Amino acid sequence: MGDWDPAGAAATRRRRATLTAGRTASLQPVNGRAPTACESSVTANVCANDGQRRRDRSVETVRCHKTQESLLTSTSGFNNYRGVLNWCVVMLVLSNARLFLENLLKYGVLVDPVQVISLFLNDPYSWPAACLVIVSNVFIVVALYTERQLSKGSFSELVGFLVHCINFALMLTFPAAVVLLVPSVTPVGGAFVLGTYTILFLKLYSYKDVNLWCRELSTVKAKKLARSLSYMYYFVFAPTLCYELNFPRSPKIRMHFLLRRLSEMVSTSTRFSSCPHQWMIPIIQSSMKPLEVPNHLLWLLFFYWFFHSSMNFTAELLRFGDRQFYKDWWNSETVTYFWQNWNIPVHKWCLRHFYKPLLRRGFSKIISQSAVFFLSAFFHEYLVSVPLRMFRLWAFTGMMAQLPFAWFVGYFLRGNYGNAAVWMSLIIGQPFAVLMYVHDYYVLNYGEEAQ
Amino acid sequence: MGDWDPAGAAATRRRRATLTAGRTASLQPVNGRAPTACESSVTANVCANDGQRRRDRSVETVRCHKTQESLLTSTSGFNNYRGVLNWCVVMLVLSNARLFLENLLKYGVLVDPVQVISLFLNDPYSWPAACLVIVSNVFIVVALYTERQLSKGSFSELVGFLVHCINFALMLTFPAAVVLLVPSVTPVGGAFVLGTYTILFLKLYSYKDVNLWCRELSTVKAKKLARSLSYMYYFVFAPTLCYELNFPRSPKIRMHFLLRRLSEMVSTSTRFSSCPHQWMIPIIQSSMKPLEVPNHLLWLLFFYWFFHSSMNFTAELLRFGDRQFYKDWWNSETVTYFWQNWNIPVHKWCLRHFYKPLLRRGFSKIISQSAVFFLSAFFHEYLVSVPLRMFRLWAFTGMMAQLPFAWFVGYFLRGNYGNAAVWMSLIIGQPFAVLMYVHDYYVLNYGEEAQ
Numbered sequence A, B: 001m002g003d004w005d006p007a008g009a010a011a012t013r014r015r016r017a018t019l020t021a022g023r024t025a026s027l028q029p030v031n032g033r034a035p036t037a038c039e040s041s042v043t044a045n046v047c048a049n050d051g052q053r054r055r056d057r058s059v060e061t062v063r064c065h066k067t068q069e070s071l072l073t074s075t076s077g078f079n080n081y082r083g084v085l086n087w088c089v090v091m092l093v094l095s096n097a098r099l100f101l102e103n104l105l106k107y108g109v110l111v112d113p114v115q116v117i118s119l120f121l122n123d124p125y126s127w128p129a130a131c132l133v134i135v136s137n138v139f140i141v142v143a144l145y146t147e148r149q150l151s152k153g154s155f156s157e158l159v160g161f162l163v164h165c166i167n168f169a170l171m172l173t174f175p176a177a178v179v180l181l182v183p184s185v186t187p188v189g190g191a192f193v194l195g196t197y198t199i200l201f202l203k204l205y206s207y208k209d210v211n212l213w214c215r216e217l218s219t220v221k222a223k224k225l226a227r228s229l230s231y232m233y234y235f236v237f238a239p240t241l242c243y244e245l246n247f248p249r250s251p252k253i254r255m256h257f258l259l260r261r262l263s264e265m266v267s268t269s270t271r272f273s274s275c276p277h278q279w280m281i282p283i284i285q286s287s288m289k290p291l292e293v294p295n296h297l298l299w300l301l302f303f304y305w306f307f308h309s310s311m312n313f314t315a316e317l318l319r320f321g322d323r324q325f326y327k328d329w330w331n332s333e334t335v336t337y338f339w340q341n342w343n344i345p346v347h348k349w350c351l352r353h354f355y356k357p358l359l360r361r362g363f364s365k366i367i368s369q370s371a372v373f374f375l376s377a378f379f380h381e382y383l384v385s386v387p388l389r390m391f392r393l394w395a396f397t398g399m400m401a402q403l404p405f406a407w408f409v410g411y412f413l414r415g416n417y418g419n420a421a422v423w424m425s426l427i428i429g430q431p432f433a434v435l436m437y438v439h440d441y442y443v444l445n446y447g448e449e450a451q
Helices: A006-018 A034-039 A041-047 A053-061 A082-107 A113-122 A128-135 A137-152 A157-181 A187-217 A229-237 A255-273 A275-284 A289-318 A335-341 A344-360 A365-388 A394-400 A402-412 A415-450 B006-018 B034-039 B041-047 B053-061 B082-107 B113-122 B128-135 B137-152 B157-181 B187-217 B229-237 B255-273 B275-284 B289-318 B335-341 B344-360 B365-388 B394-400 B402-412 B415-450
Strands: none
Touching: A082 B082, A082 B415, A128 A137, A128 A157, A128 A187, A137 A157, A137 A187, A137 A229, A157 A187, A157 A365, A187 A229, A187 A344, A187 A365, A229 A289, A255 A289, A289 A415, A335 A344, A335 A402, A335 A415, A344 A365, A365 A394, A365 A402, A365 A415, A394 A402, A394 A415, A402 A415, A415 B082, B128 B137, B128 B157, B128 B187, B137 B157, B137 B187, B137 B229, B157 B187, B157 B365, B187 B229, B187 B344, B187 B365, B229 B289, B255 B289, B289 B415, B335 B344, B335 B402, B335 B415, B344 B365, B365 B394, B365 B402, B365 B415, B394 B402, B394 B415, B402 B415
């Protein structure tokens, strides 16, 4: 052997020394020539000085194994599974296509968009949810007006603060009161309205905060800080909860990107529309367990529909540059990582307008973190209990239970086991909480009919 | 703005220039101070000359968006989806655990291992498949004996070649004849026997080839080339089809690795055992279509069971170093990539002992490639038709149809679309071919009973 690969040669020798069970002493080369000619073929290739045709051939033929791990073994370090994601999509599309075709052949097209629109235009009061969404513009205009007055100096900081406080308090209580008191609001309509108001609340809170910070930061009076109505509405529709004076913009609308997201949105929502039917029958038959998996799949579908398709569609339309709506939560090895990465707009808002301000006021990290979970638990309960008109505290408890669960997973489980634990909590835990509400709702409202 | 980031500043200016729709002229800063204090906060942080606390705070609060793509967008370049794979495993384990528990509660433990062994020992002739596997040792000894005589010079190259040829011909025809003529061989037993003989055939062919190459390569007579019986059996049991004079070995058996693979093997095979029951009922009801997806899942499970769990288990037990039994075929963007990467032992053998020798004999690449597919098609048909005692040529046709399909996908589809096409062919095409045989087999053998 030459001197070009002493480490490799030494390794080969060591390996050969351990190889005693599989070969007898009689197989050791006598003249040291024949097996060496074969064994050293790899190193011969590295050096490639002699260039003999026969030797070159031996390189590719005689030696063909090397010590290495399988890709699926966790120590291999390999983690490119883009194809597995595509597999999930293909499976979903195939099962969806069959369902769609069967439904179409059986029932025909049931939803008529023209009918839906004309229904709304004829009798607006039978659509209280839509009316409430329209009313939400009042709160936007109040926030914008207050900030304009503040920047001009017409309002003192205290007056501005009080107006904002009243505005925010009304934003959370007014729609909740309407949903609770007007009987014609459906649970889906109520959840949609409260979701819209919550998003708007977070956005306007951020708007107030950022303007305050900018006034504090600038040494001269920032008279022109207040923005136009159009920029305000750009922020309201932009897929972010955090206000900024100049959002990064993409240079142009890519039509193929826009259309692809649109087609995803449409095809995914057809899947949602078949849910009530698929849900109601097994629930009334009170067989809860087989529902966990479809419920989880629905959550995944919702995630893709909302956080990828819809948000990217909106962003592309508005040329909004920052498309980080989620990070790789599917790789979460701790519960904390999941909550920090699955919903980036909310996480960013919590960090910027709640967690860090708490830290700056001298609260400890653990207190601030628990406070964030508490706030999140409050909004989860708000968004579920009010539309269903049932106060069970399950969403709140489920959210607060994440704290000890996060501690447990972080302390006892590592790597792929931690990841599996996070998935288990998503597959079993989260749909379980939802089903508790759905079950009780049906028992309360349709219990007698079913019997 | 400073001079530390002229490119970034220019980009910001360009971006701001395009930003006309969302803001009015009245929002431009008059004194150029207030918005700049906020906007330049990121760059201020990079420089960090002044160290003012207020400025530092502005960095983390005021600016919080940057232009970036979502991770799931294909142009983001992100492809770490290890968590999606874990999701698939968790889903499989959960659904499996439920099935297992339900079966256990319903029927109890049906398989008694002691009974199985005693049954075999009492009446060996009722187990023709097992007997055939034992007989296969004759062929191993003949190959070893021939090579020993060749290395000693007792056999001329021509005599050795003829003995090998007869040995190989008998290895393929003898078990096939027994399976076809002895009625007590079941299809599963027959497939197992023919599989074993085919693997042995490929191994001994490689053994013959490598020894021949080594004799050709060495300038002196390699009298000690022939190996011991124990090394020969090491090769027979090693998870590779390609012979080598010194296989790379791992330093020791890792017990935790061994046990993990063993538990995977056991848990996966419980899933297989429930197949006949799950299969037969829908097939007799002649509802073929809903079977495609479970059939595909079964193939995936088989892949993991055989190519990851079982092969790694064997390799760990034998301290066989090379664990590359598959590459990342799940990311295949072309059909060719799939066939080159899903079954590395067979691919390696085809390349080393069939494709490259053909190239060396002057055949063109396309002819050699087609010849490999033809050989593969032959063995696929051999392994399916003989055990089922039906000659339908569907496996052969399916394999040969890969050639035009590969051309089509390679020519028309790229990236994730190509990958989706490969998955579609696996989900729909491959189970379809299998079901054709299963269907015909049941119609032939149980058709009258079902009616």
